[in-house]
Amino acid sequence: MTTLRIEVDDARPVAANCDESFLNVTLADGRVLRAPLWWYPRLFAASAQQRAAIETSPLGVHWPEIDEDISVASILRGQKAPGAKPTVAAHQQ
Secondary structure: OOOOOOOOOOEEEEEEOOOOOOOEEOOOOOOOOEOHHHOOOHHHHHHHHHHHHOEOOOOOOOOOOOOOEEEEHHHOOOOOOOOOOOOOHHOOO
């Protein structure tokens, strides 16, 4: 079995934003993570204004208006939220 080890200092998010289809998270070491919004149904259903109200923490990102938290580790693992289902648009990308 393979274990994913993450150096916390390097994997600290320093910026995050959402476009119409993706969550983008920039890490302290310069990597940019990109995950489809459909992976996170609560975030996908939020308005653009709610998605823009992002707070970063040492381990992930938080949207206080919709009570959503996503860790850097879960993005790196490709872990989708329970109930996440691809949209028609996701199949076209």
